[in-house]
Amino acid sequence: MFDKLRQIEERYQDLSRRLSDPQVIGQPAEYARTAKAASELAEVVQKFDDYKTLLARISEARHIVAEDTDREMREMAQAEVEVLTARQAALEEELRTLLLPRDPNDQKNVFVEIRAGAGGDEAGLFAADLARMYAKYAESQRWKVEVMDSHPTGVGGFKEIILFVQGRGAWSRMKFERGVHRVQRVPATESSGRIHTSTVTVAVLPEAEDVDIKVEEKDIRVDVYRSSGPGGQGVNTTDSAVRLTHLPTGLVVTCQDERSQIKNRAKALRVLKARLLERAQEEQAAAIAADRRSQVGTGERSERIRTYNFPQGRLSDHRIGLTLHRLPAVMEGDLDEIVDALTAWDQGRKLAETTA
Numbered sequence: 001m002f003d004k005l006r007q008i009e010e011r012y013q014d015l016s017r018r019l020s021d022p023q024v025i026g027q028p029a030e031y032a033r034t035a036k037a038a039s040e041l042a043e044v045v046q047k048f049d050d051y052k053t054l055l056a057r058i059s060e061a062r063h064i065v066a067e068d069t070d071r072e073m074r075e076m077a078q079a080e081v082e083v084l085t086a087r088q089a090a091l092e093e094e095l096r097t098l099l100l101p102r103d104p105n106d107q108k109n110v111f112v113e114i115r116a117g118a119g120g121d122e123a124g125l126f127a128a129d130l131a132r133m134y135a136k137y138a139e140s141q142r143w144k145v146e147v148m149d150s151h152p153t154g155v156g157g158f159k160e161i162i163l164f165v166q167g168r169g170a171w172s173r174m175k176f177e178r179g180v181h182r183v184q185r186v187p188a189t190e191s192s193g194r195i196h197t198s199t200v201t202v203a204v205l206p207e208a209e210d211v212d213i214k215v216e217e218k219d220i221r222v223d224v225y226r227s228s229g230p231g232g233q234g235v236n237t238t239d240s241a242v243r244l245t246h247l248p249t250g251l252v253v254t255c256q257d258e259r260s261q262i263k264n265r266a267k268a269l270r271v272l273k274a275r276l277l278e279r280a281q282e283e284q285a286a287a288i289a290a291d292r293r294s295q296v297g298t299g300e301r302s303e304r305i306r307t308y309n310f311p312q313g314r315l316s317d318h319r320i321g322l323t324l325h326r327l328p329a330v331m332e333g334d335l336d337e338i339v340d341a342l343t344a345w346d347q348g349r350k351l352a353e354t355t356a
Contacts, residue, residue, distance in 0.1 A: 001092075004099060005048045012041040044098045051091045058084045100350050105206040106172035111148065111274045112163040112204050117180065119198025122187045124157025126308075127200045129331060130181060131161050134174075136333025143167025148267050149255045162271060164207075171206045176342040178204045179305030186311070195311060199304075208273035213280070215273060221245040222265065227256040244268045251275055320345045 015038040018024050024031050061084065064077035114130050116123035138145045148162040165174060181200045186193055223243040241256035242264040253275065255268040307316045313327045315338075322341050324330065330338070 001096060001099065005044070005095065008041055008044050009048060012038060012045045015041070044095070047091065047095055047098060051088070051095060054084060054088055054091060058088065096351055097347050100347060103172065103175075105175075107168055108171045109164065109166040109207040110170045110174050110204050111207065111271055112165055112174065112177070112202065113160070114158065114163070115160045115201045115203075116153075116158065117199035117201050119183075119196060121153060121155050121157060122183075122185075122196055123198040123200055124153040124159055125155065125187070126181075126183045126198055127158045127161060128156060129183075130200055130202065131158065131163060133331050133333055133335070134163060134165070134177070137335045138165050138167065138170075138333075140333055140336075141167060141169075141173065143170055147257055148271055149253075149257055164270070171204070172343075173339050174204050176339060176346070177202050181306050181308065182304055183308045184310065185308075205271075205274040205278045207270070208277035213273045213277050215246070215269070215276065219247050220269075220272075221247060224261055240264060242268050244272050246272055246276065249276065249279065251279075317342070 015034055018034050019031070019038065024034055058081060061077045061080045065074050065081065068074050068077065112131075112134055114127045114134075116127045119126070135145045144166040146164040146166070148164050150161040151159040153159055179202065181202055182197060183200070184195055184197050187196050190196065221244070223245070224239045225241050225243065226239055227241040240259055240261045241254065242261060243252060243254045244265070245252050251272060253268045253272045255264040255271070258264045258267065305317065305319055307318070308327060308331075309316070310327065313325055315324045315327050315330050316322070317338060320341055322338065324337065326334075
C-alpha cells in the first residue's frame with residue numbers, strides 16, 4: 001500500500017509542477033486536464049501527509065517513553081502513544097479505502113427507470129411515490145431532474161416513468177437503488193383495511209457519452225405515432241411520439257412527453273445510449289467473472305432489495321440488514337442515511353476482495 005501511496009505522491013507533485021508551467025497555462029484544455037488529474041489525487045496525498053505526520057508524533061512519544069527519566073512525562077507519552085496508535089489504524093483504513101479502484105461512472109448523470117410490478121393500480125401509485133421521492137432527493141443534492149418519458153395510469157400512478165437526473169456524483173449516490181422495491185400498505189381504494197403487498201422495479205443507468213457508445217443511424221429504425229394519455233390537444237392529435245428500435249440488439253425505447261417529434265427523438269436516443277452502455281458493461285463484467293457483481297445489484301433486478309412498510313412506518317434494506325423507523329421522512333427524499341450505509345458496505349466488500 002505504501003509503495004502505491006508514494007507513487008501517487010510523486011505523480012501529484014509532478015502535476016502540481018505542470019500547473020505552474022507557462023506552456024501548460026497557455027493551453028486551457030491541457031491545463032484543465034492537468035488540474036482535474038491533480039484534484040483527483042489531492043485527497044489521497046493530504047491523507048498520506050497526515051499519516052506521515054502521525055507516525056513522526058508516535059515515534060517521538062515512544063522515544064520519550066524509552067528515554068525520559070521523568071515518570072510523569074513517560075506516563076503522558078505512553079497515553080499519547082495509545083491514542084495516536086488508534087488513530088494510525090483508522091488512518092490506514094481510510095487510506096486503503098481511498099486506494100480502491102474508482103467507479104468510472106461515479107460522476108455521471110443517470111437515468112432512473114421506475115416501472116410498476118405486481119400489484120395493479122397500487123403498484124402504479126407506488127411507482128409515482130418513488131419518482132417523487134427521488135425528485136425530492138435530487139433537489140436536496142442540488143441536482144436537476146427531467147422527465148424523459150412516462151406512461152400514467154388512470155388513478156394518478158405510473159406504469160413506467162423515466163427520470164433524467166443531472167448533477168455531480170449522481171451515479172455514485174443513485175446506483176444502489178437498482179432492484180425490486182416492495183411496498184406494504186393499505187391502498188386508498190381498499191375499503192376493508194387489508195394490507196396489500198406490491199412491487200416496483202427501479203433501474204439506474206449512467207448517461208452514455210459519445211466516447212462510450214457509438215450508435216449508427218443505419219442501426220436505428222424510427223417509428224412515429226400519436227401520443228396517448230394526458231398531454232393536451234396538441235400532443236394527442238399529432239404524430240409526435242417516437243419509438244426507436246436498435247436493430248442489432250432489438251432494444252426499443254419510446255418517448256412521448258414532448259409536443260415536438262424532434263425533442264422526443266433526442267430524448268429517446270439518450271435513453272437508448274444509456275441502455276446500450278449498461279448492456280456493454282454487464283457483458284464485460286460477466287466475461288471477467290461470471291459469479292461476481294461489479295456493481296451493487298447489477299444484473300439482479302429480480303432481487304428484492306428493500307421493503308417499505310407503511311403501517312409500521314418502517315423501511316428495511318435487505319442487502320445490509322438496515323432498518324429505519326422513519327419512513328415518512330424517507331419518502332420525502334431523506335435518503336442520505338441509507339445511501340451512506342450502502343456506500344460503506346460496498347467499500348467494505350471491495351476492501352475484502354482486494355485483501356483476499
